[in-house]
Amino acid sequence: MEGEWPELEVEKTTRHVNWSEICRMNFKQTGSRVMAHDIVEAKDGSTAELPIFTLRTDPSGLSRITSVSELHALRRRGSTCLSLRRFLHLEVPSAKERDDPVFVVQPSPMGRRNAVPAGQRGWIYFERLVSTIRVALTDEQYAARTVYANVPALKESILARAKHLRQAASVSNKDLQETFRNYITEIRNKTFSATSIDKKAASAKTKVTDVDLVFDLLTTLQGRVSLALAMTVRNLSLNDAASLLHLKADLTIQDGRGYTALHNATR
Secondary structure, three states, rough: OOOOOOHHHHHHHHHHHHHHOOOEEEEEEEEEEEEEEEEEEOOOOOOEEEEEEEEEOOOOOOOOOOOHHHHHHHOOOHHHHHHHHHOOOOOOHHHHHHHOEEEEEEOOOOOOOOOEEEEEEEHHHHHHHHHHHHHHHHHHHHHHHHHHOOOHHHHHHHHHHHHHHHHHHOOOOHHHHHHHHHHHHHHHHEEEOOOOHHHHHHHHHHHHOOHHHHHHHHHHHHHHHHHHHHHOOOOOOOOHHHHHHOOOOOOOOOOOOOOOHHHHHOO
């Protein structure tokens, strides 16, 4: 599937919310935005963190909120905002408004929207690559029935890549491995964006990024499926089969006819 959720009417509006309501929520920084989340409990006892709104401006309405630390600093700097308003001859808030200031927020029930085109997102690329491999394992005459997409060009792209993968597998192990190396190179040029500062911090702590994770998954997938791909389209010599087995091939993977590598070896 490819497409974007249409912008909701509520996302085009703003609200004024008091600090007393905001402070009970959880804050997450996504890029240069601060989002407020609420914890919702389901009937089965599980909980979910749902985005409520994006904080836009501070109580003075003069500057945008771009970080969680800035939000708390602004809350503590009520006197600064008051002095600034007096200097600019703006209306001075009452004592109650200073104790419980109002923030301008934008309802964001869908969270922060990803502006990166689907074709450039790393995880989507990986998902489509998995689909490509699944199609490549299918008899070419049935390939078109194996993949479905709401965009015809996307379906044609997957079918064309699957055909190329089958052709590489039909030539030699070297060509097949070279094709997978090209996929790995392509995926390193895709965009992987952390959904929040929390996720970025976790990645920094473990030293493992999304690119590294997908690279490892693709490398593992290459080893598991190469033997099944090769045996689907050509007869292998003992040496070729042994070299692919050395990559930790999964002997239980089935092609489009339901045959495993062992089935194909006995045909």
